[in-house]
Amino acid sequence: MTQDELKQAVAEAAVAYILPMLETDTIVGVGTGSTANLFIDELAKHKGLFDGTVASSEASAERLKKHGIPVYNLNSVDSIRVYVDGADESNDHLHLIKGGGAALTREKIVAACSDEFVCIADESKLVKVLGDFPLPVEIIPMARGHVARELVKLGGDPVYREGVVTDNGNHILDVYNLEILDPIALEKSIDGIVGVVTNGLFAKRSADVLLLATKDGVKTLKK
Numbered sequence: 001m002t003q004d005e006l007k008q009a010v011a012e013a014a015v016a017y018i019l020p021m022l023e024t025d026t027i028v029g030v031g032t033g034s035t036a037n038l039f040i041d042e043l044a045k046h047k048g049l050f051d052g053t054v055a056s057s058e059a060s061a062e063r064l065k066k067h068g069i070p071v072y073n074l075n076s077v078d079s080i081r082v083y084v085d086g087a088d089e090s091n092d093h094l095h096l097i098k099g100g101g102a103a104l105t106r107e108k109i110v111a112a113c114s115d116e117f118v119c120i121a122d123e124s125k126l127v128k129v130l131g132d133f134p135l136p137v138e139i140i141p142m143a144r145g146h147v148a149r150e151l152v153k154l155g156g157d158p159v160y161r162e163g164v165v166t167d168n169g170n171h172i173l174d175v176y177n178l179e180i181l182d183p184i185a186l187e188k189s190i191d192g193i194v195g196v197v198t199n200g201l202f203a204k205r206s207a208d209v210l211l212l213a214t215k216d217g218v219k220t221l222k223k
């Protein structure tokens with residue numbers, strides 16, 4: 001199977017997983033990226049069954065609206081039953097690296113507000129130790145130099161993601177060469193640097209379930 005076929009399989013599995021949760025007042029949190037896009041397309045087949053969604057990016061909101069699925073402002077909903085999103089890497093504890101598409105801050109906010117976080121990925125994303133994928137860090141633009149120097153002190157090699165402005169009007173540093181042995185501690189340390197908005201480690205609030213597409217079928221991994 002190709003990577004695209006694996007992504008399609010996991011998108012379908014995610015919809016099957018959340019179907020029993022869908023009621024007329026259910027709000028679904030929707031992530032960002034190529035896997036999340038396929039999930040949106042599958043979710044659209046069931047749009048009459050639930051109330052609507054909260055999106056983690058402008059791009060996902062636009063795709064949802066094109067399908068005729070209601071998209072709510074996060075501040076106008078009481079709760080999100082389930083959040084479905086992709087990842088750039090996951091370890092066995094379902095700690096994630098996210099933000100390859102620069103949506104990490106809104107993703108982390110929606111994940112924090114959700115009762116259950118279902119991560120969807122193909123098997124290439126499962127790793128023993130996080131950090132082969134450069135860790136995205138969203139920063140306030142004027143703090144770029146300061147944050148970069150602090151990230152070097154933590155052992156990383158930050159690279160400015162040229163030309164990218166997040167939905168929040170900020171910039172991204174991608175941090176290379178981190179061997180992330182303690183994701184919870186590193187997430188906290190990076191968040192403590194003045195000028196950092198969010199970092200792409202989802203460790204304190206990890207996924208609850210990982211649906212992992214493999215050539216032998218979609219596997220369900222839990223913490």
Ligand SMILES: O=C[C@H](O)[C@H](O)[C@H](O)COP(=O)(O)O
Nearest residue numbers: 033034035086099100101103
């Ligand atoms: O900012 C983007 C997100 O964190 C994505 O969920 C992540 O990059 C995975 O994207 P994809 O499904 O395209 O590999």
